[in-house]
Amino acid sequence: MDYVAIQSSDKNRHLSDINMVIHEPVILGFEGTAHTAGVAVTQGSRIVINKTATYFPEQGGIHPREASEFLAKNFPLLLEQMVKDLPFGIEKIDAVAFSQGPGLGPCLRITATIARAISLFLNKPLIGVNHCIAHVELGRMITPAQDPMVLYVSGGNTQLITFLNGRYRILGETLDIAIGNALDTLGRKLGLPHPGGPYIEQEAKNGKNILPLPYAVKGMSFSFSGVVTAAQKLISKHEVKDICLSFQEYTFAALAEATERALSCTSKSSVLLTGGVAANTRLQKMIQDVASEQAADFFVVPKNLAGDNGTMIAFAGASMYKGNNFISVHNSHVKPRWRTDQVEVNWIH
Ligand code: AMP
Numbered sequence: 569m570d571y572v573a574i575q576s577s578d579k580n581r582h583l584s585d586i587n588m589v590i591h592e593p594v595i596l597g598f599e600g601t602a603h604t605a606g607v608a609v610t611q612g613s614r615i616v617i618n619k620t621a622t623y624f625p626e627q628g629g630i631h632p633r634e635a636s637e638f639l640a641k642n643f644p645l646l647l648e649q650m651v652k653d654l655p656f657g658i659e660k661i662d663a664v665a666f667s668q669g670p671g672l673g674p675c676l677r678i679t680a681t682i683a684r685a686i687s688l689f690l691n692k693p694l695i696g697v698n699h700c701i702a703h704v705e706l707g708r709m710i711t712p713a714q715d716p717m718v719l720y721v722s723g724g725n726t727q728l729i730t731f732l733n734g735r736y737r738i739l740g741e742t743l744d745i746a747i748g749n750a751l752d753t754l755g756r757k758l759g760l761p762h763p764g765g766p767y768i769e770q771e772a773k774n775g776k777n778i779l780p781l782p783y784a785v786k787g788m789s790f791s792f793s794g795v796v797t798a799a800q801k802l803i804s805k806h807e808v809k810d811i812c813l814s815f816q817e818y819t820f821a822a823l824a825e826a827t828e829r830a831l832s833c834t835s836k837s838s839v840l841l842t843g844g845v846a847a848n849t850r851l852q853k854m855i856q857d858v859a860s861e862q863a864a865d866f867f868v869v870p871k872n873l874a875g876d877n878g879t880m881i882a883f884a885g886a887s888m889y890k891g892n893n894f895i896s897v898h899n900s901h902v903k904p905r906w907r908t909d910q911v912e913v914n915w916i917h
């Protein structure tokens with residue numbers, strides 16, 4: 569166990585010479601649910617190491633077997649670099665956290681195998697982290713948001729999440745594909761590189777005309793596959809930049825409307841935007857506007873930690889460590905369809 573010394577600067581209270589020693593566990597986190605192999609070491613809110621390798625398919629979308637082979641090849645390389653760069657010995661690691669689900673089965677199994685092996689090797693407890701909750705815990709750790717309404721937007725998931733009565737509850741979610749998946753699918757049809765999200769954002773900045781597209785919000789849930797099909801039909805009839813602008817405006821407006829409804833129903837005092845698509849500045853602006861309409865603070869995770877990474881798994885692992893949420897290797901099977909609201913959250917009171 570390592571220790572962090574915090575020195576008080578409050579001279580009025582005569583504490584300036586007192587070193588408070590706070591016990592913060594060192595957590596090794598492995599992310600590997602789909603396209604990204606992430607290895608990180610954190611201590612409290614400090615990121616000691618954060619290394620990632622991301623798989624880019626040569627053609628089409630993510631192929632689960634190819635993605636899992638990519639993870640199997642890259643985790644050992646990332647681990648090697650991690651050990652080299654770690655400013656202390658690996659024996660200081662207190663627990664090993666890994667993304668146990670949801671995600672692609674072949675990828676989850678590679679990640680779990682590596683995490684189990686390292687946990688046994690170090691003789692340190694194993695923590696199975698829910699990937700969606702990790703995106704939320706990252707935001708709670710590095711932004712001032714403590715009990716926010718969360719809009720989690722990524723390649724595989726799109727959910728409105730908030731904490732209530734011991735669990736993270738899903739107030740709304742996509743009824744078909746995730747917003748990131750929708751952007752990447754349209755990007756491919758438009759001939760843009762993978763992943764399409766950031767390229768669509770760049771194109772949209774030059775767009776001038778908003779073309780009509782379907783708009784689907786059902787209560788606090790939303791749907792995107794019909795919008796992708798309709799946008800595809802505009803290809804070759806309209807300019808790429810206008811298609812991108814229109815697609816963003818319609819889909820992001822649906823996310824903003826559902827977020828506003830969720831905020832007004834719950835009266836939460838902050839909104840947290842997290843997940844890979846949170847890097848989009850147009851989406852940030854729309855959600856920020858909704859937050860200010862509802863007198864709520866707006867927080868967004870930094871761009872370099874918006875997409876999948878090992879740090880978020882280590883941060884969630886640190887929270888779970890405090891609640892003694894350890895699992896045995898025997899009980900560490902992967903959970904490809906693990907839902908956010910199936911996890912008992914005993915680290916928030
Ligand atoms: P994640 O699954 O959380 O790692 O997020 C990956 C997703 O984020 C992919 O679908 C990307 O297209 C999307 N993404 C990344 N940057 C942006 C951006 N600037 N605008 C929209 N989508 C983005």
Ligand code: MG
Pocket residue numbers: 699703722723724843844875876
């Ligand atoms: Mg993710």
